[in-house]
Amino acid sequence: MTGPVARIDLDAMRHNLSRVRELAPGCALVAAIKANAYGHGLIESASALTDADAYAVARVEEGLQLRREGITKRVMVLEGFASQAELRLCIGRNFDLVIHDCSQIEQLENYLATARAPAGSRGHTQLALWLKIDTGMHRIGVPAGECAAVASRLKQLPQVKLIGLLTHMANADDRRSDSTMQQLQRFEACIDAELQFSIANSACLLNWPLTRRGWVRPGIMLYGASPFADTTAAEEGLRPVMTLRTHLIAVHELKKGDAVGYGSTWRCPEDMRIGVAAVGYGDGYPRHAPNGTPLLVDGRRAALAGRVSMDMITIDLRQVEQARVGSSVVLWGEGLPVEEVAAAAGTISYELFCRLTQRVKFRYEGMGLFKRG
Ligand SMILES: *Cc1c(COP(=O)(O)O)cnc(C)c1O
Numbered sequence: 001m002t003g004p005v006a007r008i009d010l011d012a013m014r015h016n017l018s019r020v021r022e023l024a025p026g027c028a029l030v031a032a033i034k035a036n037a038y039g040h041g042l043i044e045s046a047s048a049l050t051d052a053d054a055y056a057v058a059r060v061e062e063g064l065q066l067r068r069e070g071i072t073k074r075v076m077v078l079e080g081f082a083s084q085a086e087l088r089l090c091i092g093r094n095f096d097l098v099i100h101d102c103s104q105i106e107q108l109e110n111y112l113a114t115a116r117a118p119a120g121s122r123g124h125t126q127l128a129l130w131l132k133i134d135t136g137m138h139r140i141g142v143p144a145g146e147c148a149a150v151a152s153r154l155k156q157l158p159q160v161k162l163i164g165l166l167t168h169m170a171n172a173d174d175r176r177s178d179s180t181m182q183q184l185q186r187f188e189a190c191i192d193a194e195l196q197f198s199i200a201n202s203a204c205l206l207n208w209p210l211t212r213r214g215w216v217r218p219g220i221m222l223y224g225a226s227p228f229a230d231t232t233a234a235e236e237g238l239r240p241v242m243t244l245r246t247h248l249i250a251v252h253e254l255k256k257g258d259a260v261g262y263g264s265t266w267r268c269p270e271d272m273r274i275g276v277a278a279v280g281y282g283d284g285y286p287r288h289a290p291n292g293t294p295l296l297v298d299g300r301r302a303a304l305a306g307r308v309s310m311d312m313i314t315i316d317l318r319q320v321e322q323a324r325v326g327s328s329v330v331l332w333g334e335g336l337p338v339e340e341v342a343a344a345a346g347t348i349s350y351e352l353f354c355r356l357t358q359r360v361k362f363r364y365e366g367m368g369l370f371k372r373g
Contacts, residue, residue: 002247002249002278003246003278003279003283003359003360003361004244004245004246004278004279004283004285004331004359004360004361005244005245005246005360005361005362005363006242006243006244006245006356006360006361006362006363007242007243007245007333007363007365008040008041008044008045008241008242008362008363008364008365008366009239009240009241009242009243009365009366010044010045010047010048010241010364010365010366010367011365011366011367012224012239012240012241012366013040013045013048013049013222013223013224013241013366014048014049014051014366014367015238015239016221016222016223016224016238016239016241017029017031017049017051017052017218017222018051019221019236019237019238020205020216020218020221020222021051023205023206023212024200024205024212024216027212027213027214027215027216028053028054028196028214028215028216029051029052029053029054029215029216029218030052030053030054030055030056030076030198030215030216030217031046031049031052031054031055031056031218031219031222032055032056032078032201032217032218032219032222033045033046033049033055033056033057033062034056034057034058034059034062034078034219035058035062035354036354037223038219038220038223038350038353038354039242039353039354039355039356040223040241040242040353041362041364042062042065042066043065043066043069043071044362044364045222046066046069046071046073048366048367049222050073052073053074053215054073054074054075054076054096054215055071055073055074055075055076056075056076056077056078056217056219057075057076057077057078058077058078058079059077059079060077060081060082060086060089060090060095062077063075063077063090063093063095064089064093067093074094074096075093075094075095075096076095076096076098076130077090077095077096077097077098078098079098079100079140080097080098080099080100080104081097081104081107083107084107084110084111087107087108087111088111090127091127094128095128096128096129096130096163097127097128097129097130098129098130098131098132098166099129099130099131099132099150099154100131100132100140100141100142101140101142102142102150105150105153105154108127108157108160109157112157112158112159112160126159126160126161127159127160127161128161128163129154129160129161129162129163130162130163130164130165130166130198131147131150131151131154131162131164131165131166132165132166132167132168133147133165133166133167133186133187133190134167135167135183135184135186135187135190136170136179136182136183136186137168137169137170137183139168139170141167141168144186144187144189144190147165147190148190148192151165151192151195162195163195163196164195164196164197164198164214164215165187165190165191165192165195165196165197165198166197166198166199166215166217167183167187167198167199168201169183169199169200169201169203169204169208169211170183172201172203172204172207172208172211172227173203173207173227173228173229175207175228175230180204180208180211181208181210184199184208184210184211187199196214196215197213197214197215198214198215198216198217199211199213199214199216200212200213200216200217200218201217201218201219201220201227202218202219202220202221202222202227203227203228204216205218205221206221206226206227206228206236207228219350220349220350221233221236221238222241223241223242223349223353224238224239224240224241224242225238225240225338225339225349225350225353226238226339226349229339229343231339232337232339232340233337233338233339234337240332240333240334240337240338242332242333242338242353243330243332243333243334244279244285244330244331244332244333244356244360245328245329245330245331245333246277246278246279246328246329246331247277247278247326247327247328247329248275248276248277248297248315248323248324248325248326248327248329249276249277249278249312249325250275250276250325251273251274251275251276251317251323251324251325252273252274252275252276253271253272253273254268254271254272254273254274255268255271256268256269256270256271256272260274260305260306260314261305261306261307261309261314262306262307262309263307265291265306265307266291266305266306266307266314266316272316272317272318273317273318273323274305274306274314274315274316274317275297275302275314275315275317275320275323275327275329276312276313276314276315277295277312277313277314277315277329278311278312279311279312279313279329279331280308280309280310280311280312280313281308281309281310282310282311282357282359283311283356283357283359283360284352284355284356284357284360285308285313285331286308286345286347286351286352286355287307287308288308288345288346288347289304289308289341289344289345290304290344290345290346291303291304291305291306292304292344293341293344293345294336294340294341294344295313295315295329295330295331295336296328296329296330296335296336297315297317297320297323297327297328297329298320298322298323298327298328299328299330299335300319300320300323301319302315302316302317302319302320302323303315303316303319304316315329332352338352338353
């Protein structure tokens with residue numbers, strides 16, 4: 001078969017979840033599976049992560065997809081609803097909706113005023129809400145100073161239950177920044193004894209012990225990547241989940257000075273072999289990956305040489321004498337930390353995972369298959 005294959009190791013995913021449990025004993029765990037589980041496959045990942053207490057998705061549509069697939073576990077919708085129509089879709093699905101903006105409260109109040117018994121709700125189901133507090137990231141959330149007022153407004157609504165407060169850290173991946181502790185202090189001022197709370201993403205879980213409380217919300221670490229620039233997943237006790245692999249479809253003996261690929265950005269510094277592998281930006285491999293970006297060919301380190309094309313890349317084979325047509329090429333995953341590839345390409349593992357296109361074939365391995373929660 002030609003073309004790249006992403007092998008997804010669901011046992012590794014479960015191992016990474018157990019690593020979260022070790023780090024945050026006694027905490028409730030919301031597994032972030034938004035954006036197609038960071039490109040790993042929404043339903044397959046949910047099926048592997050049945051030990052989570054809830055799943056987190058960004059958008060209503062992602063939550064609906066889980067429900068359509070028969071997944072009944074608690075689902076937290078991190079951006080909440082964006083319109084009355086979406087709110088209507090949410091009622092009866094038992095989502096935990098995050099409220100981050102007063103416009104949502106107005107929509108909710110209007111909705112409740114006109115439709116006292118939400119259609120589709122079974123009996124007296126209450127709409128579960130979380131209130132997002134902006135403690136300094138200035139992306140979404142109500143300002144920390146308005147938390148008490150907004151929470152009491154929500155507590156007054158009929159058929160609605162305010163479950164808890166959450167916040168998100170802007171710099172938790174920066175070990176030297178003190179902004180995480182400042183954000184934590186602002187959040188602590190909001191904590192309300194009646195409400196639950198949630199703070200920690202992966203970087204918090206791994207690096208900021210004081211944030212390991214209440215509900216923790218790991219994402220990237222479940223997929224076996226480190227959120228830090230200075231550690232790999234293995235150093236954090238995590239196992240890579242995705243291995244992206246393809247193979248060589250041609251090998252050329254070129255002469256010193258020969259140019260390779262669009263724009264002739266690589267010129268052979270000596271007589272050498274160049275391999276051509278079947279993967280390109282049309283599969284989601286980053287086009288901006290420069291010469292020297294690491295790869296594995298037949299398990300040995302090699303480097304990108306020349307510009308990434310839509311369907312192909314070209315590889316400096318000087319370190320891999322045995323390479324020939326058909327040789328395996330690993331773009332990242334087992335044996336080649338995705339963090340290293342991301343750093344070389346000037347991006348983060350999250351983006352490499354998320355940008356894989358429909359053309360990549362996914363193969364799932366491991367115990368988690370087809371057990372639903
Ligand atoms: C995506 C997301 C997470 C998970 O973040 P990671 O860095 O992948 O662990 C947690 N909380 C919120 C609100 C998110 O959007």
